[in-house]
Amino acid sequence: MxxxxxxxxxxxxxxxxxxxxxxxxxxxxxxxxxxxxxxxxxxxxxxxxxxxxxxxxxxxxxxxxxxxxxxxxxxxxxxxxxxxxxxxxxxxxxxxxxxxxxxxxxxxxxxxxxxxxxxxxxxxxxxxxxxxxxxxxxxxxxxxxxxxxxxxTPYDSALDQWEPGERSQWLDEIFRPVKECIKTLLPKVLDRQKSYPELRLTSYDIDHQRRLAYALLSWEGYDMSKGCLRESLHPFSTDIAQFDARITTEYSLSDWRAAAYSEIHEAGHALEFQNKPQEMYDNYLETLNTAAICETHSRLYENIIGKSKSFMPTFKRLCEEHLGKEFQTMSREDFYRIINYVKPIPNRCDSDELTYSLHIIIRYEIERDLINGVIECEDVPVLWNEKYKEYLGVDVPNDAEGCMQDIHWSDNEIGYFPSYLLGNLYGAMIYEKMEEDIQVSRLIEQEKMDEVLSYLKEHDYRYDWMEPNQWIKKVTGKELSSDAFIHYLKKKYGEGI
Ligand SMILES: [Zn+2]
Structure with a gap:
């Protein structure tokens, strides 16, 4: 150029x-x-x-x-x-x-x-x-x-830092149908789950979980020669140099799924950085992907791919190999239910795919009012607990597991949270397009994750420096809407898991 x-x-x-x-x-x-x-x-x-x-x-x-x-x-x-x-x-x-x-x-x-x-x-x-x-x-x-x-409002300006052009009024409009959809689906799913065997999770030590982590990273295509995995209080990913996209995880002894999916998520971020074309670095464009574009790729791998029926045989095998032999006798259906079990809880990172978006909507509403001066910092714990009760029906045991659970508000990453939900919407649109173009579900079943990555490299990552509205048009041919995500949720959770 x-x-x-x-x-x-x-x-x-x-x-x-x-x-x-x-x-x-x-x-x-x-x-x-x-x-x-x-x-x-x-x-x-x-x-x-x-x-x-x-x-x-x-x-x-x-x-x-x-x-x-x-x-x-x-x-x-x-x-x-x-x-x-x-x-x-x-x-x-x-x-x-x-x-x-x-x-x-x-x-x-x-x-x-x-x-x-x-x-x-x-x-x-x-x-x-x-x-x-x-x-x-x-x-x-x-x-x-x-x-x-x-x-x-001032919050519009906070949003604009992370997502150029994003406005609170627009988010209200685009999030509303998602909120309604989840509110309708949630009681039905919880009711249906009553007939399933009780969810019992075995505790695995960190060594076993670490072995699973490396196997998952390898499956996903994360290049260890251009990255590294360590532990931190809150999992994250960062690019330290052109050939250095690092990630972290946090192991939980009570729920092995938490670390596994945070690894798939963070590696989903890092894959984008590990696979940007040279010309993006030559043009100093490598960090211009917005927060929502970043979260699109992490959440696409974490949820739409990582919790799909297509990935379950592979994931079950990896669990057999690295966690324990008890996975051998488990039916595929039971394994899928363990992975996709819906349970409203206070923690965002460990929450299931269906309720996750409600965790984001709670944070969005609180941070919007906080920046706009409608509420003060000291009001947040009570408000937080009230919203969790109202939206998810859960009691928050304490502030550490409540309003202090996420790092974002501690260093003014305010305006970032909506990106996770926007990432869900963009991710569903991209998956729909990938299914049309390369029948991505079949590739996942066949463990051809290199072809999935090649597609993203060729059709998506190379354009991620664009403003989000131009980028999603380039990748999918469509403007942003919540239709694909709602369609995805209804299909997955409406027909029983
Ligand atoms: Zn993320």
Missing amino acids: QHSAEFYALEPYLKALRHHRYLSSLIYYDLATACPEQSISSESELMNEQDEEMAKIYSDPDFVSKVNALRNRQELIPEEKRLADSLSYNILLLQKMPLEEYVGAKKAFYKSNEMWRKCKPLNDFQGWLPYWKECIRYARKIDRLMMKEGME
Whole structure:
């Protein structure tokens, strides 16, 4: 691809930004997986330094003028336009907020995250509260400053960071039919399950679960020469360099399925990074896939593929080989029911596929009201517990397993949660298209996961730098709608499992 002179003028800055981002990801991975408690503060400080260096670039007049020169160029190619647009968020923020205050905000986010890590195991919401309030104070300020024309609330601006163009009113519209569909299906499924044998899960030690983890990663096509698996409090994935997409997991002795599906999920994220074409790196587009696009790929593997009837014979065999011989005598039908058992619980990550979207809708409603100033941080625990009772019929035992369970709110990843549900909607659309094009369910049955990955590489990953509305049109030929996901849920859960 022939780039403009303006692009080449910007390139040294793009390289520097990438360098700081990689360092930041590396420190974050260490912080979450290996960093000793006494070193958490000093490592967090190292991360702050990377942010400060990046902030200096975003506020450098020479950088700003070079980005503007690229943006103002006539006949801008789509890749350059998207790149210039993506750089403008931080430039604009640093024009509206003094560098010192911006650095203060970043520090408040890290401090809140650090305190969440310390307070969550102690179930100490009150201990975390002052730090979280400070985090939210800055978050509200940034979201207010970054409101654009057409945005109705500060939360619209929080959403826009993760998903350009996304608005709360639109989410309400698109999520409503999903919510209704699940509310209708849930009691029917729970009623039907009463006739099934009681769900009993054997406890497997971490060594066995780890062996299963590596087998699942290999099945999925995750390349261990370009990645690594460690344990963390909250599973996540990150790209540390072009050939380094790492993941984490969290083993549970009471439910072996939790780690297995978090591994499939995180590897689903990492596969996208391990399989981006070289030209995306040459064009500095490798991180422009939005949160919903990222979650599309992780959730496609985790649920639509990983919990499908087509994958069950393979998964059952892997469990026989790595967990225990008791899987040999289990019928395929019983195994499928164990995997797809529906049970409303307080925990999002361990929840079943059907109720998962309700967990997201609860978070979406709370964070929207929090950023818009309708509620305050101290209101969240009670509100959280009320919504869990109302939507899912469950009692939340404590804050650690309630409103403190997720990392996202601790460091201002507010506006991210809706991406999981959008990922479900996009994923169902893509699967529908894959079924038409390559009969993907048959490939899964035949364990030809390399062909599934090749398809995604060729038809999906290479376009993931585009804005989501353009990307989904390119991949499926259709605009985003909840139809495919609702159709999928009704077919899977409406006819009995
Ligand atoms: Zn994810």
